[in-house]
Amino acid sequence: MASKQALRRAWFQLHKWLGLLLAALIIPISFTGAVLVWHEELEPWVYPDRYATSGDVTLAPAAYLEAARTAMRPGERVASLAMPDHGGPVTVAAAPAHAPDRPGPPQRTNIYLDPPTARVLEVAPNNAGIMRVLHVLHGSLMVPGVGRQIVGWVGVAMMVSALTGLWLWWPMTGSWRRGFRWRRHANTDTNLHYQFGFWVSLPLFVLSLTGAWISFPAFFGPLSGEAPRPRPRPAAPLEATARPVEEVLALAGGEVRQVSWPTEKKAEWTVRLARGQVTVDDRTGAAKREPPAPEGVMRLMRRVHDGTGMGLLWRWAIFLGGMIPVLLAVTGVIMWWRARGWRAKVKRRRVRAAMA
Structure with a gap:
């Protein structure tokens, strides 16, 4: 005892x-x-402006790109286009012309657009805002x-x-x-x-x-x-692509969730679908469908x-x-x-x- x-x-x-x-x-x-x-439930409350959409009907990608370029800063290039999820906005991410010489998450400017009208709802950096602060505080205590x-x-x-x-x-x-x-x-x-x-x-x-x-x-x-994979260094998106985004999406097929632009490091489009993803070579137009990767322990x-x-x-x-x-x-x-x-x-x- x-x-x-x-x-x-x-x-x-x-x-x-x-x-x-x-x-x-x-x-x-x-x-x-x-x-x-x-x-996901809190974001519309925390960022009401970017979720002030007028409907779910979507336009052709060119309409969103044209509207986003009016809000981009000089020298920025389109890095990705994300279609709305759960009634949210269309999101165009813009990147600087010169990638930083360091590993880590790339810095982006997010342009939030109304799906039916392509009206700019909000422009904000991807590393700012209360939700981002909460993520950094939880993951690294901001140290x-x-x-x-x-x-x-x-x-x-x-x-x-x-x-x-x-x-x-x-x-x-x-x-x-x-x-x-x-x-x-x-x-x-x-x-x-x-x-x-x-x-x-x-x-x-x-x-x-x-x-x-x-x-x-x-x-x-x-x-x-x-084995842990090293985080790749960010690369700047191409200033001009050989193929328009509409052609790339037609080659990919399926329900598109997000499309990422070719970069100066790898001239390849990445189209994320509702099931799996497709890569498209910007020069040849060759499309390669990749099934969903098996989930690892990490x-x-x-x-x-x-x-x-x-x-x-x-x-x-x-x-x-x-x-x-x-x-x-x-x-x-x-x-x-x-x-x-x-x-x-x-x-x-x-x-x-x-x-x-």
């Missing part, structure tokens, strides 16, 4: 100090992750260079915290059913910590594991037989983490798995602060008793 109590005290200290030291990081990571589960690794290690710590918390939730005596009693402690915040901590432990462990997997692809990739981990295609029930689990740790961090700090004050009172009583 003594060894069991000693082990419990050790788990308690590990659980406590992980929570206290990482609370300032856990709160923004968890909260932004919970919000981003609903990013350049090492932010992704910091988030990954926080994920590892949260996995340990979930396991130690589950251990501490388990009653030391009597049936495990006692763990579900609300009033295990006199303080409401402690009862909240026990109960919500138990119910969120499994989703939190899964989200933490998948988050760490995403943050450390070089470590986890070989475990699943997937892609599966990302879908589990963000809820893409995982159903409404799991999206709600992710949402609660992000919001409840915020509550656990707050109640954990309150519990520590109260215990600190209680120990100080006990110490003062002992001092007075010794002096009496």
Whole structure:
């Protein structure tokens, strides 16, 4: 029994100090992750201007390109054209004529157009806006260079915290059913910590594991037989193409979702369809249909983490798995602060008793 109590005290200290030291990081990571589960539903509320469309009827691509060029800055070139999804706008992405000499996501100017009229609804950079801030905060805490690794290690710590918390939730005596009693402690915040901590432990462990997997692809990739691919350097789109976009779309066929322009590095169109994608050589017009690639473990981990295609029930689990740790961090700090004050009172009583 003594060894069991000693082990419990050790788990308690590990659980406590992980929570206290990482609370300032856990709160923004968890909260932004919970919000981003609903990013598709939130975008029309956050960006009402770009979603102020007048209908779903679409025009020929040339009409959108002509309208977008009136909003492009001097020197920019068309990089891609995305057709509306779920009643949204047509989006034309423009890129600078000279690609930056660095790896990473390319910088684009997005021009949002009304599908039936090609009217410009909004012009915005792809790396700005509140939703973009939430993505960067969740993925790297907005810390350049090492932010992704910091988030990954926080994920590892949260996995340990979930396991130690589950251990501490388990009653030391009597049936495990006692763990579900609300009033295990006199303080409401402690009862909240026990109960919500138990119910969120499994989703939190899964989200933490998948988050760490995403943050450390070089470590986890070989475990699943997937070597991490280096991020290619962005290339500038061609200033003038040999083939018009209408011809390319006719060669591709199918329901078009997005078409990406040839670049100075690779003179090839990429047409993403509702099922699979087609590449078209800009010089020869040769079209090559590529079936949907099989889903690897890395892609599966990302879908589990963000809820893409995982159903409404799991999206709600992710949402609660992000919001409840915020509550656990707050109640954990309150519990520590109260215990600190209680120990100080006990110490003062002992001092007075010794002096009496």
